[in-house]
Amino acid sequence: MNWVYTIVGYSVTFAVVIFYTGWLMFRGRGLSKKVPVENRRYLD
Amino acid sequence: MIRDALLIARKDLRIELSSKIIFGQVLPFSLLVLILFGLAISSDFVVAGSENRTVLEQVAPGLFWLSIVFSSLFAITRSFSLEDKNGNLDALRMAGIDPASIFLGKALAITILMAFLEIVVGALAAVIYRSSILDIEILAATLAAATFCISMAGTLYAGVTAGSKSKDTLLPLLLLPTMAPVLLIATRSTEAALFVEDQTGWGWTILLTVLAFLYTGMGMLTFGSLMEES
């Protein structure tokens, strides 16, 4: 029965990672549309 | 610097003498918390391995410190609302008082008030939780050191949240995790003073004293950056 914990642990972890990454991309996209291009220069 | 700190502390104590918020409202609150703990926790079951102590007697030190930590939140909030209400913090800054002095003064007043509160609450706790004190010296040292820890850390965090509209809810969120080690160590130390004959409690007391100095140092170093609204 131990595999249940493994499955739950992995799926929740990856769900959180994917959800958070997706949210970051979404938010970044939304904000980028509001800020003029000359003010968008980051750490690179 | 010490002179300014004492001035502020004396002022805070005088305000307490005339308004009696801490002793009229916060103290009854902590007593009430003690009684509620007594209702929530069984005094019938005996803890295995203890010398015939009931659950309530066994956890009494922790409950006492928990009620003190909660009361300290009110004392700290009250102390800073005094300065917030009529823009007195700005006036202190206009007077050119060093932020470290403000920190020390406020923390000192809170320490003294909390010490009195602890003595009263502690006496009642000893009665209603049926505690017998084996080592009064360790207990006194613990009270002193833990009180300094609580008020120094509390004043420091009150400085972090000062001026914000959400400070009443933010302060507990920041302060309580910080209180975790103080609560833990003070409880161990008090347990040692109540239950154990030997002198093991001194280790914990020394640890608390180190923490008290650490928080004092942190507060004095950082209060300038916290208070400087500019």
Added chain:
Amino acid sequence: MQSFWHALEIPLIGVAPENKEDLNSSDDLVIELNDAVALLDNFPALSGMGFQLRLGEIVHLKGPNGAGKSTLLSLCAGLLPIHSGSGMVLGNDLTNQTDRRRIRRLTGLLSHESSLYDELSVYANIKFWCSANKVDHEVIDPVMDRLGLSGRLRNLKVSALSSGQRRRTSLAVIVCRRPRIWLLDEPYSGLDDAGQKLVDVLVTNAVSFGATVMFTSHDSKRAQDLATRTVEMQGGRLKRTPVVHEPIISKSTRPIRSEESA
């Protein structure tokens, strides 16, 4: 009543002697702001204020509510940082933090808040602020006499005072501090007739002893009688070029001017 005002001990009102290094300016420019922007909780309360205040002036700041008058006073008191633009107060740079600290000790701000502890008595409050400002306690009693705070009021808690009496207590603290610049936000508000006259007397006396005053007031009539210059603000900056009523000198040498007009 007349004798009461004249019984005032004049040297108390002037300017506290200061160390030479605190006064970096050589000319008589006390405050100079250039295109100053100041933020109040991220709102641009001052939106590019250009302004000069010379030694011995009594400037009336005028403007609608929310014009930025109080913010200007806080800025000049060194309580707010300058967001952009530049500003000098008594030769100290407003953009510099250590300079701002020096400015605070040289200026007195009567804000719309009382800066008093409600739970303490009038005397205890004044005594505390004198100690905090390192002012000799000898001045307390004469100043309290002068502001009509002796007698019954002396040991009354501030919470029991009327708003006018609180105003007097706050004023007493400023008189005790003897600042070089007096920044008064609505000094007349809540004061009775005698109190308002008292403000006029205190201000003119302070100026005659080397102070400079800037105040806001919605009582245009009284304010214009007191002021040597009116500055109008709007939208966080100067409205138009200031109107000069009369030369500064003739005003400051007549300390009891408002008595005559009354």
Added chain:
Amino acid sequence: MTDLKSIVSDVDNISGGVLSVDHRSQEFFGENQTTGSKVTKVIGFLAFLALVPFIFFALFVAGPHTEQGEAARLLFIHLPAVAVTYLSFFGTLVSSIMYLKNRTKFWDLLGGATAEVGVIFCALLLFSGSIWGKPTWGTYWQWDPRLTSTAVLFVMFVGYLAVRKMDIAQEARSRRAAVLGIISFLNVIIVHYSIDWWRGLHQGRTFDSTEVKIEGWYLFSLALGMSFFLLIGTFMVIHKFRILWLEHQLADLDLQFALMERRSEVNDLQDSIELGDKT
């Protein structure tokens, strides 16, 4: 490090003239309307490259543990989460110190970005730790020094994030957050050792998360997991930093707008002023 310095100075240049048009940057980014860039695309791609074999090796190749069985596989996500959490919070500490030292927006925002990513991974670490605890110790929660102090750490940095959103002047907020970042880190050390001593006196260490021997496919899977988590963590920090930077820019633009609006008040209120003068 020299790279980093030039970035900082660039950031300063930008915040100097908000409304001025810098043609050089247009050339750099064009019409790209995301917070992505070449570097983040590469990092994202590498993370994905690590993810696919990681899942394969961690779930299928590395055999079940002799004692813990399938549950031992949780090691491959738990340890990397620990690494990312502590690295992030260490990043917050460094950023806070650097911010107090040279007061640039860069360090302030980096502190915010690392703290948020740290909180996310701290939650994952607590979750994977307790779900691993059930099959191995028979309980989801153990009053173990590491677990307890991590829980306190989590709450502390949630508080740090709350302070970053406090309703006071922007600069004061940044300064307080930086101070808090430093004292929180010190507090974590205090919390950890105090609980450690307490437990040490009572009954000794209850468990060791590394009691699973790491060798062979275990080591390989763990290495893959580490690289995936570190890459995705870096990816998140960069994106979060950019979002914070955009929010900062937006606030600056709002301020410019508010300033313009404030200046135009002069005409709007002309009438009411004259009315006020008459009364």
